[in-house]
Amino acid sequence: MKNNNSIATHHIKANKNDIAKTVLMMGDPLRAKEFAKKYLKDAKLICDIRGINIWTGTHNGHKVTFMGHGMGMSSMAIYAHELFEFFNVDTIIRLGSCASYIPDIKLGDIIVGDNYYTHSLIGEGYGFKNDKPISATKELIKLISNTLEKDGTIDYKVGGLYSSLWFYAPSFFGEGIKKDSSVEHALNEGKIIGKEMESYILQVIANHFNKKAITIVTVIDNLATKEFSSSNNKINTSKMGEIVLKALFK
Numbered sequence: 446m447k448n449n450n451s452i453a454t455h456h457i458k459a460n461k462n463d464i465a466k467t468v469l470m471m472g473d474p475l476r477a478k479e480f481a482k483k484y485l486k487d488a489k490l491i492c493d494i495r496g497i498n499i500w501t502g503t504h505n506g507h508k509v510t511f512m513g514h515g516m517g518m519s520s521m522a523i524y525a526h527e528l529f530e531f532f533n534v535d536t537i538i539r540l541g542s543c544a545s546y547i548p549d550i551k552l553g554d555i556i557v558g559d560n561y562y563t564h565s566l567i568g569e570g571y572g573f574k575n576d577k578p579i580s581a582t583k584e585l586i587k588l589i590s591n592t593l594e595k596d597g598t599i600d601y602k603v604g605g606l607y608s609s610l611w612f613y614a615p616s617f618f619g620e621g622i623k624k625d626s627s628v629e630h631a632l633n634e635g636k637i638i639g640k641e642m643e644s645y646i647l648q649v650i651a652n653h654f655n656k657k658a659i660t661i662v663t664v665i666d667n668l669a670t671k672e673f674s675s676s677n678n679k680i681n682t683s684k685m686g687e688i689v690l691k692a693l694f695k
Contacts, residue, residue: 474513543641544666555601585659592692604638608645
């Protein structure tokens with residue numbers, strides 16, 4: 446008998462009700478597994494096509510999905526689009542890592558991204574121009590920053606994130622920022638405080654489908670002070686999961 450509840454895209458195969466309305470995404474699929482096991486009750490592996498783990502369970506009685514998204518905007522775009530269009534997800538929150546441009550932001554601090562900038566033309570596929578920033582869902586900015594403030598156990602800042610096309614960019618100054626660009630001007634004006642590789646396109650796609658999204662990142666490198674972590678001295682990023690779940694499902 447054919448299962449009419451099953452959906453199979455090129456990248457996700459699941460039943461419609463296997464994926465929660467709220468999905469917490471991270472680049473590393475193994476981190477998605479780690480967070481799901483740590484924070485969810487009865488966590489179940491839904492799909493692992495291409496090694497991208499999708500785990501669903503409950504937190505305080507609320508259905509939640511943790512999922513990997515790979516590295517870079519192209520990878521994020523595929524998964525975010527399919528989740529919003531085919532699996533009717535309402536909210537995606539990216540829990541990632543970033544480098545900071547600000548000297549007084551320490552490794553392990555959290556940045557709540559409020560605006561996202563890029564050089565990439567990837568947003569044009571959804572009618573967005575790359576010379577203007579795109580804003581996170583305002584209610585999520587408020588909800589998560591208020592929760593961090595009340596928690597009081599970790600330093601955080603709310604600010605702009607630059608979604609770079611490049612992890613390494615030796616031809617450009619400023620770790621991939623082009624001179625005399627809108628991104629450079631925003632950085633010089635203090636509007637950008639961190640660099641990562643996915644937040645911009647997540648927000649573009651969320652806005653395209655009239656859904657909610659935000660990116661929360663833990664600082665693992667500081668480009669101003671030249672402090673860098675590595676696989677040998679990993680920064681603990683699990684606090685992000687705890688804070689976001691507390692904000693969403695008290």
